[in-house]
Amino acid sequence: MPSSACSQYKDVVIVGNGPSAISLSVFLSGYRPYFKGGTHSNCYLNEKLQKMSPKKSIVEQDLSFLSEGLEGRSPNPVGLLFDTLSRPDADLGVENPSLLEWKFEKEHAIDHVVLGKGKAGGAWQSMDGSMQTLSFANWMELPSLCFKEWQNSHHRDESHANNGRATIADVRRYYGDFVEERGLGSYFRDQFVVTSVQKKFYTNKDVDSESGEVEPCKCKYKNHSFLWEVRGHCFHGDIDADREEFCYCTPNVVIATGTFDVPNKLSITGENLPYVLHSLQEVEHVLSNNKKKKSQDPVVIVGAGLSAADAIIMALKMKRPVVHVFRRGANDSQLIFKKLPAAIYPEYHNIHSMMKGKTINPLYKAYPNHSLVELRDDNHVLIQTTSGGDILSMDAFCVAILIGACPNLSFLPDNGKNLGIIPRCAIDSKHNPIHVDPYSYQCVAETGLYSMGPLVGDNFVRFGLGGSLGITNHLLLTKNKQIQ
Known part of the structure; x- marks a missing residue:
């Protein structure tokens, strides 16, 4: 096993490969949701939607304005917004068509990597396949691929016989197929275990012009530019001898590991x-x-x-x-x-x-x-x-x-205790989720560090996906400010 690893630069590094992480990868790969017209039952939201420019995707909109006044079973307003646009009136027991249409716009792609300990799908890949989901089947779906359409194309119709719920086996197959069908495979790294995420401070002279390797600067000032360094090891086989170290440097890290790591x-x-x-x-x-x-x-x-x-x-x-x-x-x-x-x-x-x-x-x-x-x-x-x-x-x-169970955040300094709503206490999805800005999902305590899914209180897949909209929106706003 190599004792060190050269740094690879990515615009975004996502730690975790469950449904929230897959959803974010869809956005970062260049897929964009547009309001396709129609009427929403929420009059206040509907009025805003009708006044939006059809030439701008939802990613380019003012999410704070659009999500104002929305209520539901998520503590995060952007999660509620994305859910109500994708599944209007879902909590009333109806299955209305989505108000979004998806377009692939390659020019909006952001270079990223998704690091997961197992196959794409996260914890869903290790669950008993014969059990049924708690949520309805369509609540498990990811952006741009209808779960029912996927079932029909694979000649699977278990959810119709199970009160609209899907089997775990179908869900994990769907997540795996989704990555392949949406062309996301090149972004995903399976069997990659992250062991450290920490700040490294750099100057412009710290990038080797020949190798492109980034070297840490010894100076540490509050306003000094920095990148996040993500380290760990990956497996290429079943034996420890096939273990290799990896290292990514990035201005943006997204923690999307879920909360089922430590019983x-x-x-x-x-x-x-x-x-x-x-x-x-x-x-x-x-x-x-x-x-x-x-x-x-x-x-x-x-x-x-x-x-x-x-x-x-x-x-x-x-x-x-x-x-x-x-x-x-x-x-x-x-x-x-x-x-x-x-x-x-x-x-x-x-x-x-x-x-x-x-x-x-x-x-x-x-x-x-x-x-x-x-x-x-x-x-x-x-x-x-x-x-x-x-x-x-x-x-x-x-x-x-x-x-x-509780999350394993041992790869963060002090297990991420500085990131919670209650500082210096262990992160817990119910009692002490990671404290993020409600619209950007950026951690309040750390610039360039984001979180989504159960770690920020969204324990249902349908709401956790909103983080991908919020994060992508914020990355776009940040990029535009830098250009100006």
Whole structure:
């Protein structure tokens, strides 16, 4: 493995290759959305749209003006704007056609690279393909390629039979095909692990005229020009010997890694034992590899979210007994199941019904208002009521602790703690997202550093895509100012 890597210059480096990153790559490659006419149900927005110049793409518009007054399930106004133009009145349960048409304008292409640890699609590539998406199928689509049209062209129509929802397998195929069909492959680097993103200060004399290699300047002044240096390693095979280092220098870095890298833990005795799992992927692997192994010991599943519910569904399908441990009461108003329509999500409402004891399954046993207190090396599990009552013990086939996850931002100085809405605290999509300008998605704390998707509070794909519009708009404005 080389000990150092020469710097390659890019106008933009995107860290992460999930749907948000793919969407941004579409914009940066030269695709532009235009208002194609029609009427929007939001009278205030509709009036603005009708007055826009048809010769200017949405990227060239005043996003602050267009998004003013919009409301919805995203904390970011540009995310709401892009969503309501792409899927008008989607939250009313209707499927209206998009008000945007896409044009490829090569002259607007911005040189960039997308760095991902796996295949394009990010975390979606590692999920169980048989499960269904939480969102409707058309809410999973990326700019310029209708999900239904893609399904029809590939003779896939599962979403019509699943209350409008798609399978995970279809979504990850769609994301992979999207990159290929839109000609984005040259921008994507799979198996690229970013280990460091930091500022490097330069002078004009620090670029070698022959090699083009950029060398860091030793001077560090507040107003001194700088680039971001993105370092890491990539794999060209299955063995560590095929690992190579890489280094990119760029004025603009976009953090689009998502929030599923590091599973949350209970920090109890025995949590690192081999039979204790912390992800759906691990649960699927263990259950699939032990189909023929008969055991009366239950799969103990901890958590009351959708990941825990998916694990329960998976275990029951394989005829495994399940013990379900969760801290809240089964009727707690904060449970996610309370927010999902039963007609669209029958499998989750069935789990909730079992949690409440209304639906009986001989393979399922719920322990509401309980928590795991100790895990022993003989697969012995201790649980206790949250009020501190009696301790119950049982043997477990395996234990799945599925209580959420947090992002891995170890490649940023101090794990990115200076970037949050609450400074010096760990980044969390719900409680402490990265603090960005609501229109440009540039980090408030750092010039030239952007973020999008779950890291800025957009946990639904449909809203996360708005970051690509905001970032591209800001890059264009910045370029125009430099020209002037």
